Amino acid sequence: MLRNHILKISGLLVLTAVMVPAFSQDAKPDYSKQIFSLAKPVQPPTIEIDVTDAPEVKPWAEEVRKLAAEWFVNIAQILDTDNYKPPKTVTLTFKKGIDPPAYADGKGITIKVEWIKAHPEDFGIVIHEMTHIIQSYNRTPRDTGWLVEGIADYVRWWRYEPETPRPHIDKEKGSYRDAYRTTAAFLAWAVGKYDRQLVRKLDGGLRHGNYTADIWEKSTGKKLDDLWAEFIAQYKF
Ligand SMILES: [Zn+2]
Structure with missing residues (x-):
């Protein structure tokens, strides 16, 4: 499943559009709008996991650690990150009893243990929160x-x-x-x-x-x- 996603994104990232606008001789087409340009690949942070609160989710956490490192680079290429300095470390903390399924803050991403036990297929939640880490708009x-x-x-x-x-x-x-x-x-x-x-x-x-x-x-x-x-x-x- 992970591998499928990787193939999918590498296909998407090299995608340039096939839509070519109709144009007359006087109107020059603006091809720049049809190209998905790429930022320089960034050095992904070290992804750490903290399962102190729920050691039993370690296998899930280890899977998501790999996914997060790969997708950190992909997400940075989708956004305007040319002069972006990634953090050295992003910690994925698994906590019981928090309110939202997951949230991102300056330290990393906190994920609700009960949520991933009920939705073990939900790796996408980490992609959403990792996007927030890279956004870090201040x-x-x-x-x-x-x-x-x-x-x-x-x-x-x-x-x-x-x-x-x-x-x-x-x-x-x-x-x-x-x-x-x-x-x-x-x-x-x-x-x-x-x-x-x-x-x-x-x-x-x-x-x-x-x-x-x-x-x-x-x-x-x-x-x-x-x-x-x-x-x-x-x-x-
Ligand atoms: Zn959000």
Whole structure:
């Protein structure tokens, strides 16, 4: 299962788009939007595991340690990480009785023991949290939490496990600001239709403290609300 995922991502990372925009002689095509450019591979941190609270999950933790090291490099290439300095160590701590299934902070990732016992197939949760480790945005404008979570779920659901069923999105009440899988599906659609570099550009804005909604418009030629309306009209339920 791990090997399949690795093959899948190496295929994805070398992917350049096959969509070639129609153009006339006067309008030069902008091929840069059709190419998924890669950041330089980063040196992955040492992944440590702490199973003091639940030694019985060690085999699962060891599996995920390998996955986390491989995917750290992949995720860094998906985001705008050219001058990024990875931490030397990321610790995966397995704890009983915490509230969320998992969370990331400055020290690493904490994973709820009861959650992985109930969902031993859920390696993707670590991919989402590892994305947060690499995001480590410290100057994000207010009111961008939906996008931070949307990018983490984009990496998880559209790059790591793209075979999963698509989320249901409420056509009337749904919004790109719903975060998580809804924002992720919107991002994936806009990446495919308009700009393979969109996620990198959004991540760059959040990373370097200059995110504004203009990034969407510059990248796609559409205002964010119009882009959402177009997505909702086309989204297959
Ligand atoms: Zn998250």
